[in-house]
Amino acid sequence: MTAPHDRPTASELVQAVREWMETDLMKGIEPRMTFHLRVAMNMLDIVDRELQLGAPMEERHAEILRGLGVADDVELSQKIRSGEFDNDIASLLTALRPVIEDKVRVANPKYLR
Amino acid sequence: MAKWGMAHGGVGELVQGIAQVMNVSSVNDLRRLTGGASRETWMFSADGEKYVMQRVRPGHPGGLGFEPQVLMQAQLAGVPVPQMVFDGSSSDALERPFMIVRAVEGETIARKILRDDEFAQARTVLAAQLGAAAARTHMVKAEQIPDLPGLDQLTMYRNVMDELGEPHPVFEIAFRWLEQNRQSQDRRTLVHGDLRLGNIMVDPSGLTAVLDWELAHLGDPMEDLGWLSVRAWRFGGANPVAGIGTYDELFTAYEEVSGIRPDINAVRWWEVLGTLKWGIICIRQAATHLQGIARSHELAAIGRRVCENEYDLLEYLAEMVK
Numbered sequence: 206m207t208a209p210h211d212r213p214t215a216s217e218l219v220q221a222v223r224e225w226m227e228t229d230l231m232k233g234i235e236p237r238m239t240f241h242l243r244v245a246m247n248m249l250d251i252v253d254r255e256l257q258l259g260a261p262m263e264e265r266h267a268e269i270l271r272g273l274g275v276a277d278d279v280e281l282s283q284k285i286r287s288g289e290f291d292n293d294i295a296s297l298l299t300a301l302r303p304v305i306e307d308k309v310r311v312a313n314p315k316y317l318r
Numbered sequence: 319m320a321k322w323g324m325a326h327g328g329v330g331e332l333v334q335g336i337a338q339v340m341n342v343s344s345v346n347d348l349r350r351l352t353g354g355a356s357r358e359t360w361m362f363s364a365d366g367e368k369y370v371m372q373r374v375r376p377g378h379p380g381g382l383g384f385e386p387q388v389l390m391q392a393q394l395a396g397v398p399v400p401q402m403v404f405d406g407s408s409s410d411a412l413e414r415p416f417m418i419v420r421a422v423e424g425e426t427i428a429r430k431i432l433r434d435d436e437f438a439q440a441r442t443v444l445a446a447q448l449g450a451a452a453a454r455t456h457m458v459k460a461e462q463i464p465d466l467p468g469l470d471q472l473t474m475y476r477n478v479m480d481e482l483g484e485p486h487p488v489f490e491i492a493f494r495w496l497e498q499n500r501q502s503q504d505r506r507t508l509v510h511g512d513l514r515l516g517n518i519m520v521d522p523s524g525l526t527a528v529l530d531w532e533l534a535h536l537g538d539p540m541e542d543l544g545w546l547s548v549r550a551w552r553f554g555g556a557n558p559v560a561g562i563g564t565y566d567e568l569f570t571a572y573e574e575v576s577g578i579r580p581d582i583n584a585v586r587w588w589e590v591l592g593t594l595k596w597g598i599i600c601i602r603q604a605a606t607h608l609q610g611i612a613r614s615h616e617l618a619a620i621g622r623r624v625c626e627n628e629y630d631l632l633e634y635l636a637e638m639v640k
Contacts, residue, residue: 241616248619278485285490294491294639298632301488305632308625316626 216256223249262307368421374414381415382407388534397454422527424519428553440524445563447525449571456539458508468536488628492594501584509537514551544588597627
């Protein structure tokens, strides 16, 4: 819950809409729309996970960038492109793994191995 | 003629037009199927046979491109494809460019082909059949389809990435690795360009047709084998080739037809490029929504699939830079 807002929290609001879609809306729409509705429900799941897990992920991302000596993903991308990491690609891959895993954990946790 | 007098809109005219170009007395059950962004797809029957007609959508310049030519060459090379009945790519009989092919029976939905009992037998032979179909496709030489484009895929996607302007460090690592590990391109052939589940027709006995030749181009034939094995196109299946088969099944069948054993390193290079390419296409799909070109929650959702490709690339690259 984020002060000064009341409950439901942002996450609880999203969950409420999601539940309504699944229990009521899904039964009342044309079959060709169910795929589109599933996509929409899935999007709300992403929002909910980001609300719940996002803050520490943002910190972790910033910390990893600091460790690599860059300000942001733009600078990191430029440095990779200009070859500055060529001698240390393996450790760069290792360093970035937690960031990418966090992204997948929010977007589609089932995809993680 | 009176039979079609009641048809609303231009459908009656379309029926007459089709009957004329096909030289048949009646065209029945004409109905529109959901099609791609640039094409309309129609189905109909005539003289007891079923046909599919593809026609350029209104307002889409460029016609059918090379597809009718490519389809005919693929058929001559022995690839199972829908048989061309009428190439209307430069005809004005139906207002816009079109082509009519014989309908092929089967299933295209990946999930069903991968999981339904009906396709259990098909799954045991599909990887080999795809290998053979790819090998036949790659027997078509550059000179057989004059002017077929053959842009360098890596350069092409580099440019798309730069136009999109979003930073993705993992994609940059992939670009770097791909540039530094380019494979020797001793063969330059027809490449299907989108060979995967979803673009093939399968019946319970196996592959019945390779569809969707819109993205065909000239290039390194290993591109098709790599694309077929990209993780996104395994649709959750456990095996590398279309989620169904092994590299060995694919390569052995390919070799039987062509006499050439595919090099796993070349195929893996194209798999990495394919994963990168699909990731970039995901960014572009989301951008189509975000820039207001086509507002759609489905397109928006695809933006959050970019990271699946980053995740897969980490795995590929970690294995390769060891």
